Structure formats: structure tokens, C-alpha cells
Amino acid sequence: MTDEQLAQQITEGNREAFHELYERHKKGIYNFALRFLLDKNLAEDAAHNVFLLVFEHIYQFDFRKGKFTTWLYSITYHECCKMRKRNKKFSRLGDGEEEIKNESNYDYNDAIDLERAMLRLPEIYRLPIVMTKLHGLTSAECASTLGISETNVKQRVFRAFKILKEYYNIR
Amino acid sequence: MDCNKIEQIIVEVLTNAASDSDVEIVRLHLSECSICREQFMPMLAMNKTFSIIKQHEIPAVFDERFRQKLLAQKITSELSPALKFIVEIFGTNIRFAIISIVGALLSVFSPIESLINIYQWNIIPTFLLIISLLIITFIIKQSFNWNTLIFYRRKNV
Ligand SMILES: [Zn+2]
Numbered sequence: 001m002t003d004e005q006l007a008q009q010i011t012e013g014n015r016e017a018f019h020e021l022y023e024r025h026k027k028g029i030y031n032f033a034l035r036f037l038l039d040k041n042l043a044e045d046a047a048h049n050v051f052l053l054v055f056e057h058i059y060q061f062d063f064r065k066g067k068f069t070t071w072l073y074s075i076t077y078h079e080c081c082k083m084r085k086r087n088k089k090f091s092r093l094g095d096g097e098e099e100i101k102n103e104s105n106y107d108y109n110d111a112i113d114l115e116r117a118m119l120r121l122p123e124i125y126r127l128p129i130v131m132t133k134l135h136g137l138t139s140a141e142c143a144s145t146l147g148i149s150e151t152n153v154k155q156r157v158f159r160a161f162k163i164l165k166e167y168y169n170i171r
Numbered sequence: 172m173d174c175n176k177i178e179q180i181i182v183e184v185l186t187n188a189a190s191d192s193d194v195e196i197v198r199l200h201l202s203e204c205s206i207c208r209e210q211f212m213p214m215l216a217m218n219k220t221f222s223i224i225k226q227h228e229i230p231a232v233f234d235e236r237f238r239q240k241l242l243a244q245k246i247t248s249e250l251s252p253a254l255k256f257i258v259e260i261f262g263t264n265i266r267f268a269i270i271s272i273v274g275a276l277l278s279v280f281s282p283i284e285s286l287i288n289i290y291q292w293n294i295i296p297t298f299l300l301i302i303s304l305l306i307i308t309f310i311i312k313q314s315f316n317w318n319t320l321i322f323y324r325r326k327n328v
Binding site for chain 1 (some may be wrong): 181182183185187188213214217218220221222223224225226227228229230233234236237241242277281
């Protein structure tokens with residue numbers, strides 16, 4: 001069953017459908033929030049809030065206007081922005097690096113290095129990279145989520161790659 | 172093929188928007204042009220590495236904490252607007268809020284006061300009532316499991 005069909009079922013009062021949507025997306029949303037906010041606790045709170053908002057506002061979701069995931073990611077993006085504003089202590093880099101080490105089992109050190117480098121990118125370059133490269137959003141979907149043009153998304157992704165390349169050169 | 176054009180195609184490749192023929196054009200050009208090769212090869216390698224970056228595991232208590240928040244939201248949404256206002260003011264615990272409000276009301280319109288009916292002593296029973304209600308509230312609060320009724324404020328726990 002597609003996300004859109006599940007969303008439809010939630011509006012008809014099917015709680016199981018909500019559970020299914022939650023299970024499908026919780027990890028993705030948490031990961032996006034984590035790579036945005038660079039803080040595990042904030043990311044968890046943000047992800048929780050996203051699903052509460054989804055549950056509350058699901059009837060506002062318009063199937064004809066776009067995919068469910070795009071809608072979900074814009075909610076997440078806005079929730080994370082709010083969360084960051086609310087937490088003044090939040091620092092872009094800080095000591096976070098150690099804390100948000102990826103604990104998945106890796107065969108490749110390259111991936112660990114690349115993620116670490118990516119998390120050091122300024123937010124305006126980091127978010128388009130995270131969305132397009134790690135969450136599989138198209139540049140158009142990313143553009144509508146961030147409220148910028150598609151060309152802008154592409155430029156930022158390219159710039160991000162340039163910065164990452166520099167980072168590797170220096171190292 | 173001119174190098175500026177290649178850069179444009181590379182941008183498409185990096186944003187997953189390139190066609191197969193685009194990829195082939197890039198491959199051909201990079202095999203011939205060392206300047207582009209040096210500039211773009213590392214980017215293309217990174218682009219591949221991105222696909223093997225894994226997701227972080229969600230915290231072990233993620234689901235449980237969400238369940239609690241969902242329950243709290245459900246209770247809040249079923250409360251009347253007036254009670255919601257109280258929750259807004261008192262924040263975390265709805266029963267505590269209700270008992271405090273009832274306590275405050277009782278202390279103002281106390282039946283005990285009218286029984287005693289000594290004007291000069293008015294302030295003392297009022298004060299005693301508030302104190303005793305607070306103590307009772309505290310005892311009740313301590314002796315039950317309040318977990319399911321905790322209203323989470325958005326905070327960095
Ligand atoms: Zn060239």
C-alpha cells in the first residue's frame with residue numbers, strides 16, 4: 001500500500017494506518033532531523049513532533065499536489081527550524097561530532113569519513129545534500145521543501161561537493 | 172566537448188538528474204581531459220560513497236516516548252478549551268493543575284469559613300486551607316504513578 005493510500009485511510013479513522021506510516025518513516029525522519037540539528041535529543045523530539053503534527057493535520061494533505069514524503073519532509077524541515085530557534089544553546093558544530101557518530105556496522109571507512117565531513121558543512125549546503133543524497137528526494141522536491149528554486153538546490157549541491165572535495169584535499 | 176558544458180552535466184549527475192547518455196558523455200570527456208578529471212573524479216567518487224552511508228539507529232526508547240506523547244496529545248485534545256488553558260499555564264501535570272485550581276477556589280469560597288464565621292480569623296483558615304491542600308496534593312502526587320498523565324513540554328531532556 002502506498003503512503004498516500006495510508007494517509008487517506010488515516011483520515012477515515014484507521015489508526016492502524018497511522019501506525020504503519022509511523023513505522024515506515026520514523027527512522028528516516030529521525031535521521032533527517034539528526035543531520036539537521038546535530039543533536040540526538042533534539043532530533044528525537046523533532047521527529048516525535050513531526051508525527052504528532054502529521055496525525056493532527058493529515059486531512060490537510062492534498063494528494064493531487066504531491067507525494068506524501070514531500071509533505072512529510074516539509075513538516076520535518078519546519079519543525080526542525082522551530083526546534084533550533086527554541087534551543088538557544090544549539091551550536092552548529094560544537095562537541096556534537098563525537099556524539100552523533102553513526103553506530104551502524106560499516107564495511108567502508110569511506111562512508112564514515114564522508115558523513116563526518118558532510119556534517120561539518122554549513123546548513124545551507126548540508127540540507128540539500130542530506131535530502132537529495134541520503135533521503136532520495138529529487139531536486140524539485142528538495143526545492144519545494146526548502147522554499148528555494150530548483151536551480152538553487154543544484155548549485156548548493158554542487159558547491160557542497162566542492163567543499164567536501166577541499167576538505168579531503170586538506171586532510 | 173567543452174569543459175564548461177561538462178560541469179553542467181556533472182551537476183545533473185550529482186543531483187540524480189542525469190540521463191544515461193549524459194553519464195556516457197562525462198565518462199568519455201574525463202578519459203580525455205585531465206583538468207576535468209582532477210576536478211570531477213573525486214566528486215563522482217563521493218557521489219557513489221553517499222549511496223552507502225547508512226542511517227543512524229533510532230534510540231531504544233524512541234517508540235515508548237512517542238507513545239506517551241501521543242497519549243498526552245489525545246488527552247489534551249479531548250479536554251475543553253478552558254482546561255487546555257489550565258494545562259498551558261500549569262504545564263506538565265493535569266491532575267496537579269485541577270487539584271490546585273479546586274484548592275484555590277475552595278480556599279476563597281470555603282464552607283469552613285462560613286462555619287467558623289469569625290471575621291477577624293478569615294485570613295488564617297484560608298491560609299491553612301491552601302497549605303493543607305498543597306500538602307494533600309503533594310502526597311497524592313507522590314503515591315501514584317503519574318507517568319501516563321505527564322504532559323510533555325517541548326524541552327531538551
Ligand atoms: Zn575538460
